[in-house]
Amino acid sequence: MHAAAFTDLVGPDGVDLIEQPDPTPGDGEALVDVKACSLNRHDLWILDGDSAMIRGESLPFVSGLDPAGVVRAAPADSDIETGDRVLLCPNQTCGTCDRCREGPENTCEAFSLYHGGFAEQAVAPAHRLIPLPESLSFAAASALPTAYLTAWHMLGKADVTAGDRVFVPGATGGVGLAGIQLGNVLGATTVGTTTSESKADRLAQFADEVVVGSDEEILVDGAGESSADAALNHLSGPFTDICGRVLRTGGTQVVCGRTAGATLDQHAAPFFLAQQAILGSTMGTQPELERLVSLAAEGRFEPLVDATYPLAETGAAFADMKTRDAFGKLVVTP
Ligand SMILES: NC(=O)c1ccc[n+]([C@@H]2O[C@H](COP(=O)([O-])OP(=O)(O)OC[C@H]3O[C@@H](n4cnc5c(N)ncnc54)[C@H](OP(=O)(O)O)[C@@H]3O)[C@@H](O)[C@H]2O)c1
Ligand SMILES: [Zn+2]
Numbered sequence: 001m002h003a004a005a006f007t008d009l010v011g012p013d014g015v016d017l018i019e020q021p022d023p024t025p026g027d028g029e030a031l032v033d034v035k036a037c038s039l040n041r042h043d044l045w046i047l048d049g050d051s052a053m054i055r056g057e058s059l060p061f062v063s064g065l066d067p068a069g070v071v072r073a074a075p076a077d078s079d080i081e082t083g084d085r086v087l088l089c090p091n092q093t094c095g096t097c098d099r100c101r102e103g104p105e106n107t108c109e110a111f112s113l114y115h116g117g118f119a120e121q122a123v124a125p126a127h128r129l130i131p132l133p134e135s136l137s138f139a140a141a142s143a144l145p146t147a148y149l150t151a152w153h154m155l156g157k158a159d160v161t162a163g164d165r166v167f168v169p170g171a172t173g174g175v176g177l178a179g180i181q182l183g184n185v186l187g188a189t190t191v192g193t194t195t196s197e198s199k200a201d202r203l204a205q206f207a208d209e210v211v212v213g214s215d216e217e218i219l220v221d222g223a224g225e226s227s228a229d230a231a232l233n234h235l236s237g238p239f240t241d242i243c244g245r246v247l248r249t250g251g252t253q254v255v256c257g258r259t260a261g262a263t264l265d266q267h268a269a270p271f272f273l274a275q276q277a278i279l280g281s282t283m284g285t286q287p288e289l290e291r292l293v294s295l296a297a298e299g300r301f302e303p304l305v306d307a308t309y310p311l312a313e314t315g316a317a318f319a320d321m322k323t324r325d326a327f328g329k330l331v332v333t334p
Contacts, residue, residue: 003119004314005060009049015315023123030126031073035138037064037117039330040146064117065090068141078126086129087141089286090114106283118314120334133297143303143329144292147174152182153284154254158230162187167228167246169239172199177328179232180207181301191223202327220245237261252277304328
């Protein structure tokens with residue numbers, strides 16, 4: 001089979017189409033013909049050599065956290081069968097530690113993520129495969145696991161409910177746009193930012209309010225100082241202070257990424273005087289992902305796929321992600 005492998009950690013030019021032996025499922029694993037797998041910024045960190053997880057000695061490396069496809073072979077004792085349309089929940093947990101037993105599963109002491117979706121076939125634990133309703137395309141489904149699940153879990157951590165005001169800086173990418181769309185599902189008022197005039201018009205179709213710019217004062221004035229109940233921060237760096245200023249007293253900021261800085265740059269005094277909370281968040285749980293599949297299938301929101309690429313064009317897809325031209329999710333369709 002073919003796979004789009006990272007063969008050199010030099011950015012999008014380091015992706016090559018390679019021939020690999022067809023994978024063989026082990027105990028409890030299913031074999032899936034991959035129809036779609038979305039890109040995440042996490043893949044780009046690896047490809048840019050900016051991830052501790054994968055170094056040169058692990059190459060070639062096939063990334064891809066979010067495959068959706070058709071089951072080619074399944075274990076006899078599993079709930080899925082050959083021919084089923086499925087989506088993989090990329091969570092990998094030990095199932096036995098205290099955190100696994102108490103939940104939520106994404107706090108497992110050995111928590112890790114599946115990789116391998118940028119390929120014609122993938123093997124994965126059968127119990128992590130979620131049946132897909134016919135109304136959900138493979139491409140739309142593959143947008144859900146990492147970006148939408150992460151945003152959904154963040155909204156939950158901030159206790160967002162109807163009528164809340166939710167601030168999302170960088171609202172045109174995977175997690176950001178998901179935060180806006182899923183905030184809308186919950187009945188919140190959503191405020192998104194972008195640095196791009198051209199993406200602002202598209203964002204305005206989803207967010208209740210849009211602020212364009214990168215300057216702190218423009219963003220804080222535009223979003224409203226001390227106005228938001230919750231902020232979803234996938235950027236970190238200076239956006240931590242910006243989120244803090246946009247949050248009201250007692251508001252909650254949930255952080256899941258570091259696109260704009262490796263540290264949380266937060267002035268201490270306004271933070272403790274406003275008695276705010278900053279919570280870390282990673283992924284979500286498989287039941288939450290199953291809920292998102294249902295909500296999307298019911299038409300409560302539409303996972304936004306900006307563009308699809310054949311497997312051989314995976315490097316071009318990463319180039320589009322890197323130049324920040326994308327709006328929503330980019331998806332490879334092997
Ligand atoms: N912890 C977890 O479980 C988890 C899960 C998923 C993602 N993440 C993290 O969340 C972040 C977002 O991931 P993603 O896949 O959604 O990425 P993405 O689709 O590439 O995000 C693009 C968005 O980020 C904004 N952006 C990019 N660089 C920026 C910068 N230097 N300053 C300000 N805004 C910037 C873009 O703004 P413009 O509109 O201005 O171009 C756009 O809105 C990453 O750090 C990722 O590692 C974490
Ligand atoms: Zn565990």
